Amino acid sequence: MLQTSDLTKTFTNGTTLHFPDWTVTAGEQWLLLGESGSGKTTLLHMLGGLLKPSEGKVMVNATNVYALPARALDRFRGQHIGIVFQQPHLIRSMTVEENLLLAQSFAGIGKDIFRIREVLNALEMDHKRHAYPQELSQGQAQRVGIARALVNRPALLLADEPTSSLDNRNADAVIRLLSDLATSERSTLIVCTHDDRVKESFFKDFMFELRHEHISNQLEKS
Numbered sequence: 001m002l003q004t005s006d007l008t009k010t011f012t013n014g015t016t017l018h019f020p021d022w023t024v025t026a027g028e029q030w031l032l033l034g035e036s037g038s039g040k041t042t043l044l045h046m047l048g049g050l051l052k053p054s055e056g057k058v059m060v061n062a063t064n065v066y067a068l069p070a071r072a073l074d075r076f077r078g079q080h081i082g083i084v085f086q087q088p089h090l091i092r093s094m095t096v097e098e099n100l101l102l103a104q105s106f107a108g109i110g111k112d113i114f115r116i117r118e119v120l121n122a123l124e125m126d127h128k129r130h131a132y133p134q135e136l137s138q139g140q141a142q143r144v145g146i147a148r149a150l151v152n153r154p155a156l157l158l159a160d161e162p163t164s165s166l167d168n169r170n171a172d173a174v175i176r177l178l179s180d181l182a183t184s185e186r187s188t189l190i191v192c193t194h195d196d197r198v199k200e201s202f203f204k205d206f207m208f209e210l211r212h213e214h215i216s217n218q219l220e221k222s
């Protein structure tokens with residue numbers, strides 16, 4: 001369901017990251033590992049349709065993601081890809097429920113309160129659906145971030161260091177929820193982390209590791 005080929009990203013400062021090709025089959029759960037600065041976030045953003053590679057291709061469910069025009073790409077992302085960020089970045093002037101309604105609207109999906117409540121229930125957050133983000137604890141806000149990523153039933157669920165701001169108990173709960181929900185929703189899951197708590201507990205089957213030797217600086221060379 002996901003294939004990358006010859007992916008390269010060059011930033012304006014000349015830093016170039018080369019990524020090994022990667023194939024992920026539907027329903028698999030992967031850990032994306034690598035030391036700080038090895039390119040995990042860059043790769044995850046490219047997989048999620050958020051950052052255009054300088055070269056190479058990202059295929060998600062047989063769609064060449066970056067061949068889509070901008071608006072079609074936004075809609076494709078909304079419908080097929082859910083992203084959990086390090087910080088949930090919820091809109092502060094909107095309640096939990098309104099934040100999720102917005103995610104449905106961005107994806108061009110009609111308002112579906114039943115689905116919103118289903119996802120919030122699965123995350124034990126339904127009782128907070130009328131709360132504002134600043135009324136939530138960090139762990140609760142992160143769970144709303146997960147709800148937002150899942151609400152449109154994405155085929156691909158990406159999580160970028162989802163436990164970095166959480167204590168042990170919350171980190172454990174969040175990673176368990178991600179894994180269980182991805183299984184029950186039949187989503188493919190990729191979690192990027194350098195958190196040992198995640199490495200030790202989960203996803204022993206599939207790991208994709210990035211290394212610093214895949215980074216070069218073209219400006220320094222020339």
Ligand SMILES: Nc1ncnc2c1ncn2[C@@H]1O[C@H](COP(=O)(O)OP(=O)(O)OP(=O)(O)O)[C@@H](O)[C@H]1O
Nearest residue numbers: 011012013015034035036037038039040041042043
């Ligand atoms: N916008 C940018 N401009 C220039 N260089 C960048 C930019 N974004 C990332 N880089 C460089 O690309 C490399 C990979 O960065 P990235 O954030 O993807 O790493 P990471 O593995 O996610 O790190 P961390 O675990 O610390 O979050 C680093 O050398 C970084 O300095």
